[in-house]
Amino acid sequence: MKDARRIAMVLVGVFAVSALFAGFLAPADYAKQFRETPNAAPSRAHLLGTDELGRDRFSRVLYGTRVSLLLAPAAALLSTLLAAFVGGLAGYLGGWWQKLAMAGTDLFMSLPWLFLLLMVRAMLPLNVAPLTSVMITFLLLGVLGWAASARVLCAGASALRNSEFILQARASGIHGLRLLALHVLPNLKPVLYAQFWISIPVFILSEANLGILGLGVSEPLPSWGSLLRELEGFNAFGEPWRLAPLVLLVIVVTSFQMILSREEATA
Amino acid sequence: MTRKLAFMRRVVLFVLFSSLAFAQGGGELRFCLRSEPKTFNPVLVEDDSAETVRYLTGGVLIRFNRQTQRLEPELASTWKVSKDGRSISFWIRKGVTFSDGTPFTAEDVAYTMKQLMDPALHSPTGDAFRSSEGQVYTMVGLDSVTITFPAPVANMERLFDTVPIMSSASPQKFMAVLGPFYMADHKAGSYILLKRNPNYWKHDDQGRQMPYLDAIRLDIQPNRDIEALRFRRGEIDLINNLDTEYYDRIGNASPGLVRDAGPSLEGEQMWFNQVPNAPIPDYKIAWFRSTYFRRAVSEAINREDLSRIVFGSHARPSYGPVSPANRFWFNSKLVQPVFDQPAAMQLLQKDGFRMNGASLVDRQGHPVEFSIVTNAGNKYRERMATMIQQDLGKIGIKVNVVTLDFPSLIERITEKFNYEACMLGLTNVDLDPNAQMTVWLSSGEAHQWNPRQKKPETSWEAEIDKLMRSQATAADINKRKEYFDKVQQIVAEQQPFIYLVDKNALSAVSPNIFGVVPVPLRPQTYWNVDRLTLRAEVAKVQ
Numbered sequence: 001m002k003d004a005r006r007i008a009m010v011l012v013g014v015f016a017v018s019a020l021f022a023g024f025l026a027p028a029d030y031a032k033q034f035r036e037t038p039n040a041a042p043s044r045a046h047l048l049g050t051d052e053l054g055r056d057r058f059s060r061v062l063y064g065t066r067v068s069l070l071l072a073p074a075a076a077l078l079s080t081l082l083a084a085f086v087g088g089l090a091g092y093l094g095g096w097w098q099k100l101a102m103a104g105t106d107l108f109m110s111l112p113w114l115f116l117l118l119m120v121r122a123m124l125p126l127n128v129a130p131l132t133s134v135m136i137t138f139l140l141l142g143v144l145g146w147a148a149s150a151r152v153l154c155a156g157a158s159a160l161r162n163s164e165f166i167l168q169a170r171a172s173g174i175h176g177l178r179l180l181a182l183h184v185l186p187n188l189k190p191v192l193y194a195q196f197w198i199s200i201p202v203f204i205l206s207e208a209n210l211g212i213l214g215l216g217v218s219e220p221l222p223s224w225g226s227l228l229r230e231l232e233g234f235n236a237f238g239e240p241w242r243l244a245p246l247v248l249l250v251i252v253v254t255s256f257q258m259i260l261s262r263e264e265a266t267a
Numbered sequence: 268m269t270r271k272l273a274f275m276r277r278v279v280l281f282v283l284f285s286s287l288a289f290a291q292g293g294g295e296l297r298f299c300l301r302s303e304p305k306t307f308n309p310v311l312v313e314d315d316s317a318e319t320v321r322y323l324t325g326g327v328l329i330r331f332n333r334q335t336q337r338l339e340p341e342l343a344s345t346w347k348v349s350k351d352g353r354s355i356s357f358w359i360r361k362g363v364t365f366s367d368g369t370p371f372t373a374e375d376v377a378y379t380m381k382q383l384m385d386p387a388l389h390s391p392t393g394d395a396f397r398s399s400e401g402q403v404y405t406m407v408g409l410d411s412v413t414i415t416f417p418a419p420v421a422n423m424e425r426l427f428d429t430v431p432i433m434s435s436a437s438p439q440k441f442m443a444v445l446g447p448f449y450m451a452d453h454k455a456g457s458y459i460l461l462k463r464n465p466n467y468w469k470h471d472d473q474g475r476q477m478p479y480l481d482a483i484r485l486d487i488q489p490n491r492d493i494e495a496l497r498f499r500r501g502e503i504d505l506i507n508n509l510d511t512e513y514y515d516r517i518g519n520a521s522p523g524l525v526r527d528a529g530p531s532l533e534g535e536q537m538w539f540n541q542v543p544n545a546p547i548p549d550y551k552i553a554w555f556r557s558t559y560f561r562r563a564v565s566e567a568i569n570r571e572d573l574s575r576i577v578f579g580s581h582a583r584p585s586y587g588p589v590s591p592a593n594r595f596w597f598n599s600k601l602v603q604p605v606f607d608q609p610a611a612m613q614l615l616q617k618d619g620f621r622m623n624g625a626s627l628v629d630r631q632g633h634p635v636e637f638s639i640v641t642n643a644g645n646k647y648r649e650r651m652a653t654m655i656q657q658d659l660g661k662i663g664i665k666v667n668v669v670t671l672d673f674p675s676l677i678e679r680i681t682e683k684f685n686y687e688a689c690m691l692g693l694t695n696v697d698l699d700p701n702a703q704m705t706v707w708l709s710s711g712e713a714h715q716w717n718p719r720q721k722k723p724e725t726s727w728e729a730e731i732d733k734l735m736r737s738q739a740t741a742a743d744i745n746k747r748k749e750y751f752d753k754v755q756q757i758v759a760e761q762q763p764f765i766y767l768v769d770k771n772a773l774s775a776v777s778p779n780i781f782g783v784v785p786v787p788l789r790p791q792t793y794w795n796v797d798r799l800t801l802r803a804e805v806a807k808v809q
Contacts (some may be wrong), residue, residue, distance in 0.1 A: 033657050038576050053650060055574060124673035127667050129270040217655040219668040229646070264321060 004216055008047035012069075017250060019066035024058035031220035041239070048241050051230055055220075061244050064222035068204050069252065071138040076199035079143030080149060084192055085187075087150030091157025102154060108147040116144070117210065130221035137216050141203045149195040156191045160184050201253040208249065224249050276636075293481045294801030296780065297503045299488040303456055308441050309431040310383050312389040316487075322657040322790055323461055323483060325431025326468070327443020328357050328376065329424055333786045336698070338424055338596050341370065342432060342445060342468070352419030352742040356429075358411045362722060363468040368448035369437040371413040371468075377405040377747040378435035380414055386763035395426050395702070421739050421747065422699040448476040459485040469797060470625070473648055478797035479782075498524075504801075505792050509773040511578045511647070517775050522776050526792075528582055528785040530592045531772035532698075534585050536764045537554075537639060537690040539564075541717040545684040550633050555687070559618040561762040566604050567662050568655055573770050577650045581773055585766035587755050592769070592787035593698045596748065598755040608662055615662070627663030636665040637687040640679065643670035648690050651767060655690075680715065689715070690767075696789065700738060700751045707735045707754060716763045727761050742791075778802065 019027055027047070028034075034046075034054035042049045048057035090101030120140055128136065156257035160166055161184075169183050208225040217223040227245035296693035304317035312321050326612035329344035340346070343357035363371040383393040384403045396403070401417025420426070437443035445468070461483040469477045486503065488494050490571065495513045497503045499520065506513070509525070518525040539555035541546065554560045569586030586603045589596050612622075627635040641648040651672060656666040671679070679686045695703065700799060705711035709720040709728045723729035731754050738750035758764065772787040779802045785791050794797065 031657070033654065035572050035576060053653060118672045118675070122671050124671050126640060127636060194417065218670070219649060220656065232646075 005258050007257035011251060012255045012259070015065055015248070017067055019062060019069050022059075022062040022066050026056070026062045028056040028059045030055065030059045030063040032056070044243050048244050049239070054157065057242070057244065060227060061248065062226050064227045064245060067217060067221065067249065068207060068224040069132050071134060072203040072207065073196075075138040075142035075145070075203045076196050078139070079145040079203075080192055081201050082143070082146035082195045083149035083153050083189070083195060084247055087144065087153030087155075088157045088185070088188060090150075091154040091159075092161055092180060094158060094161055098154065098158065101173065102151065105147045105150050105154075111228050113144065129216075130218045132220040134216075134221055134223060135211065137207060138203065141206050143146040145199060145203065149199065152195060153191055156188050157184060160187055197256060197259060201256045204249065242267070270399060271581040279472040287690070293479070295482040295484055296480050296505075296793075296796075296799060296801065297484045297486065298505045298507070299494045299503055300459070300485045300492075301487075301491075303403040303487050304459070307450065307453075309433065310379075310392055310441075313391040315468045319485065319790065320450070320459065321429075321431060322446075323448050323793070323796055324365075324444045324446040324464075326371075326448060327428055327431055328359070329427045331425055331428040333788040334784060335787070338428075344717075345423065348423060348741065352421070352423065354413055354415040355423055355725050356411060356413040360468060362409060363445065364466045364525075365434045365437055365439075365443040365445055366464045366466055367434075367437050367443040368466060369434050369443055371432065371434075371445060372436075373407045373410060375432050376412040376414075377407050379430060379433045380405050381538050382433060383430060387392050392429050395697075396420055396423075396430075401583075410463070411475045419740055419742060421681075421741075425699060426561050428667070446577050448480075448483055451482070452665075456487055458487060461485070467797070471798070476746075478645075479800040480796070481798070492800070498775055501777065501779075504777040505783070506775040507789075507791050507793075510777055511581045511770075511773065514581060514773040514775070515579055523778060524787040525784075526774050526776055528772040528774070529790060530583050530590050531791075532590050532592050532695045532771040532789075533692060533770045534590060534694075535648065535690065535692050535766065535770070536585070537655075538687055538716045538764045540680075540684055540686055542684040543717075545686075546686070547687055548633075550629060550631060551637065551687060554629065554635065557618050558761055559614045560620075561765065562760075563611040563614040563662070563761045564605070564659065564664070565765045566606065566614065567608050567664075568658050568765070568767065569606045570767060571606065572652050572658075573654055576654065577647055578768060578770060583766040583771070585769045587759050588703070588764065589700075589755060590695070590769040590784060590787075592772070594697065595696060596700060596751060600752070601755055601759045604759075611737045612662055622663050625663060626665065629787050634665065635663065636667070638669050639688045640669045640671055640676055640686050641690040642673045642676050649690070652690055681712075692770075698788075700735070700747075700754070704735060704739065707731050716774070727757050731757055 010066060017257060027045070034050055034056070036054070037046075037050055038052055038054040039045055040054070046056050046058065048061060049056055051060065086101055086105070090098045094236050106187070117140060124136060166179070166183060169179055174182065207223060208228050210225055211257040216225040219226075224245050231242060231246060277463060292683045300316040300319060302314065302316050304320050305314050306312060306317050309325050312318050327341050329338050329339075330338050330341045342360055342363060344360050346355060346357045348355050357376060359371070359373055365371060368519060380403060381716050382388065383390050384396065385393075392467070396416065399418035403417070404415040405416070406413040416423075420671060432445055433441045434443045444464065447464055447467050447469070449464050450459065451462040452458075452460035463478055463481050469475055477636065488497070491513060494503070494506060495517060498506050499517065509517075514525050514527070522575040539561060541552065541556050543552065545552060574580060574582040574584055584603075587598060587601050588739060589598065591599075593598045615627065620627055620635065623632070623634070628765060629635060637651045641652055649668065652666075652668040656668055660665050676689075678687050702709075705713040707716070709717070709732055712718055714720070717724065720728070723732055734750045734754045738747040738754075741747045743748065765771075772785065774785045774790055774792045776783045776785065780799055781802060782795065782799045783792050784795065790792070
């Protein structure tokens with residue numbers, strides 16, 4: 001299991017580094033349309049062939065990986081921090097605060113997210129650069145995706161509040177923010193890490209789902225979502241190289257799950 | 268010699284068996300409707316599915332032949348339109364009966380017109396006949412009927428193609444039909460079964476009663492993937508109005524099953540927001556209201572590439588409001604702009620635009636950047652927008668592609684006008700320009716670039732208003748064509764809509780069906796349904 005986890009970490013690391021250096025590794029601009037060769041098969045010029053508009057698929061996969069792999073952790077971090085604030089504080093304070101926060105969380109979780117995302121997207125300004133649009137998409141995912149983690153963190157903080165060492169700390173005169181910073185948060189760290197790692201694949205898949213609906217990252221910037229969208233109704237047996245983004249997504253999400261299993265065990 | 272005789276014998280036998288097979292006909296044709304019909308009342312039809320049922324069951328006085336694009340007598344053996352364009356007289360066929368055996372009389376025509384024009388029913392079909400306020404009079408003779416409208420109705424004869432005659436005497440009311448099939452069974456959300464009308468009046472040249480088919484089963488199937496799968500399995504016999512992607516998918520597996528009937532009436536277009544008080548910067552509105560700017564954008568778009576790459580060559584570049592599928596109204600004399608980016612730059616320079624590094628800037632130095640909104644989920648439009656983004660990028664214009672869910676998009680383009688450019692498709696169901704009055708009149712709701720104007724804001728829009736009104740009231744069809752040709756000319760010069768492509772009419776037809784001649788007009792494959800027959804039935808007989 002240890003080896004598998006190491007391999008997973010190496011894989012995620014390799015993908016992250018290659019995505020980071022996409023500018024050097026990509027043979028062509030991700031947006032450049034080679035209009036004479038749309039839907040081309042793999043060749044020396046285009047390692048994974050070209051898409052429907054003649055864009056180099058390998059370059060698009062590299063840039064798409066950068067978008068999804070680097071921004072999903074950012075969104076996960078944001079949502080985990082929000083969850084820590086709402087859930088952690090509610091669990092720590094307890095009583096009516098906890099009830100109120102959890103009622104709010106339940107309400108938040110019961111909202112139809114897809115429609116809410118559609119609505120929020122429709123309210124945004126139209127003239128946003130593709131890079132800004134991708135940031136907005138992940139920001140939205142981060143801002144809207146904290147509720148489930150908040151419940152877990154609330155339960156963790158609540159358990160800590162009634163634990164003996166916290167009672168002891170209180171008895172010795174530690175209260176308020178000091179108690180929170182010195183004793184509660186350090187003990188919540190494993191739960192926070194686990195929630196962070198869980199959120200990353202969730203956000204990658206959410207962006208992919210939004211991309212499939214045509215509502216994720218705007219053209220011509222690629223993301224795994226927009227790359228997966230190209231797979232709608234295609235014949236996998238005829239052109240297996242087109243599965244590259246799907247294979248990549250599966251490998252990365254599985255790798256995250258393997259890394260996560262350690263964090264969960266620690267938590 | 269013996270071989271020759273044997274061959275001749277085989278040929279004669281084949282002909283005999285074939286004609287016997289056609290004489291027997293029979294079989295059930297199956298295809299899918301994409302939704303449940305909202306109504307079976309022919310005067311209330313407004314959706315595609317209901318229109319299909321109406322076409323297959325309704326008997327009309329005059330039929331517009333989808334192949335020849337000419338009017339043909341059906342239940343009316345002859346007809347005559349008065350010189351003032353207000354009246355039409357029909358001489359009806361004798362000895363015709365409805366599917367339930369009720370005789371067809373001139374009274375039925377009068378009854379149908381009464382239903383059609385009943386203000387309480389709000390018939391969408393009847394709306395086309397409402398040229399002005401006032402009463403519609405129907406005078407019934409022994410075997411003739413004259414209908415008089417309060418004002419001239421342009422294209423009056425053609426409108427009767429969508430008016431199935433209903434029985435005034437039958438207890439079944441509108442379920443008694445004069446068309447080739449009648450509705451025998453209907454399971455909501457599942458299927459509609461139409462059976463051969465035993466009293467159908469039409470006979471072929473050999474005197475055989477039509478239609479040849481015994482039944483048509485219409486399965487309600489909104490999912491296009493499942494529809495294509497069922498076609499490939501042989502569970503349905505045809506698919507109308509195929510997307511390029513499905514056409515290629517079916518065609519790659521079995522090239523003989525797909526048909527491309529050439530340009531259809533469906534096109535794709537984009538336009539700029541020219542509403543003066545739209546919530547976008549004034550300098551952008553000034554660009555969009557500039558003819559040079561619009562023409563430059565139009566010339567900088569490579570339509571050939573759009574047709575070839577996005578639609579796999581199953582589309583043709585479009586330059587005007589009328590598709591060549593509309594043979595009579597298409598203006599073939601329009602000058603087609605070529606893809607010429609240097610020429611586009613020259614046009615922009617005339618308006619004070621200039622290059623600043625890699626960006627185009629206007630007179631005041633604002634970089635030229637705008638967004639094209641289109642509906643999310645339509646990959647063809649998204650691809651076109653992305654290609655336009657690259658084309659315009661070459662002349663320094665930055666384009667942002669924005670996909671929105673449909674309700675938000677419609678709200679932006681019709682109510683809030685909070686958009687810069689929009690790309691959508693347009694389907695002209697009716698060939699006559701009168702159906703597009705609301706698009707071309709400056710006061711019209713569908714005058715998308717600047718709707719509901721109190722009075723025309725530009726001289727060319729005033730000219731279009733004048734020409735459209737003139738063509739609507741002219742009785743002479745050639746005069747009308749002349750007026751509408753001028754409208755097309757102005758539109759081509761001013762480019763309020765930048766027409767991109769006319770999509771081809773694609774369909775998939777099972778080899779089991781005889782007699783299918785796909786045409787660009789709807790219903791593409793079964794417009795001659797009373798002449799279709801199934802190969803399986805022929806084989807059975809043989």
